[in-house]
Amino acid sequence: MSNWGAIDGSLASPRGFRASTVAAGLRKAGAGLDLALVFSDSRETTAAGMFTTNRVAAAPVVLCRRNLKASRGRCRAVVINAGNANACTGRAGLEAARAAARAAAKLLRVSPNQVLVASTGVIGVPLKLDLILSQLPVLKETLSIENAAAVTRAIMTTDTFPKSCVLRTTIGGQPVHLAGIAKGAGMIHPRLATMLAFVTTDAGVGARDLKKMLRAAVESSFHRISVDGDTSTNDTVLALASGLSGLRVRCGTRTGGLFLAGLTELCQTLARMIAKDGEGAKKLVTIEVHGARTRTDAERMARTIANSPLVKTAIAGSDPNWGRIICAAGNSGATFDPSKVDIRVNDFVLCRGSLDVGFDEAAAKRELDQKELTIRLDLHEGKASTRFWTCDLTHDYITINASYRT
DSSP states (O other): OOOOEEOSOOTTSSTTEEEEEEOOSOSSTTOOOOEEEEEEOOTTOEEEEEEOOOSSOOHHHHHHHHHHHHTTSOOOEEEEEEEEOOOSOHHHHHHHHHHHHHHHHHHHTSOGGGEEEEEEEETTSOOOHHHHHHHHHHHHHTOBSGGGGGHHHHTOSSOSSOEEEEEEEEETTEEEEEEEEEEOSSSOOOSSSOSEEEEEEOSEEOHHHHHHHHHHHHHTTGGGBOSSSOOOSSOEEEEEEOOTTSOEEOTTSHHHHHHHHHHHHHHHHHHHHHHHTOTTOOOEEEEEEEEESSHHHHHHHHHHHHHOHHHHHHHHTTOOOHHHHHHHHHTSOOOOOTTSOEEEETTEEEEETTEEOOOOHHHHHHHHTSSEEEEEEEOOSOSEEEEEEEEOOOHHHHHHHHTSOO
């Protein structure tokens, strides 16, 4: 059981962080906030990142990887924009990302490789760098704890609500904070990352340990969600640790374990929010696979079910068509005995031993009408299990994405 408790706050709740936002005009006219700056006042700040595995990586992803390596994980600032992904923009796109980092670094009096950048929005459209450069001085002057709360709104695209979480605990007599925000509703099938997520903490964590713990937390959270099966060009998770709480965290220690538990809880909370806010979605769906031979088998099966358009449309229509679920399971590549599978939605049993149990159709539909569902498969093969989060697939998903660029 985690000792971390949720509190009201923002990315600046951990000591040492400030942030600011502005409407730079990068979105469609009148769309509001679209540019943000996050900064740590601590010179001891460490950073870690995880990024898309899509071979078509956006310019900000390329630059972040380079700067994290060049600075040896000592980054202190993040420039974030919405409205334009700066992906598939060639050398000009990479130079735009570099120019934004250099300009921010000059204003903040840090090295350019200590500035990270992240972008989200339309792919293949040149980034209007002048709009960013003209607003960076404003962002620098308005950096504050109070202004940090608006960053959640500045990074939204098709999101219908801002996604944030702040946790607090006491370790060794020291109060410690973890804060995170995320954006994402479509093109969600992360491979060790999500669309965009940013985490701050006032714990002191070495860059290598922070990367190791971030990877573990992401593996159990953002790597377990899917909206539509598409891995973005811009998937990014960045974590910054200021060290100002006085607590030092190392992997393999008791304090390291407590910190990792909080980081995992934070990331899972944000990941669930993304799945819940899937484009056009009406239902949050948890996929649980139990009794698999291996963890790999469980993960393969859960991921395939979570990505199945037939399963997701059945859920949208509250259709208790468990045949679609077991079909997806059999198509996953997992090893199991097809004659031993039990499937239920919440506590409502749909099949036992891979056979229909003669359930009441109307009662099953009422169960599937709920806004949050858990689909559980028991394979009776072993002790491995896993959990994924997804959503239903509705007509609104097509409506949103048929006109996303225009």
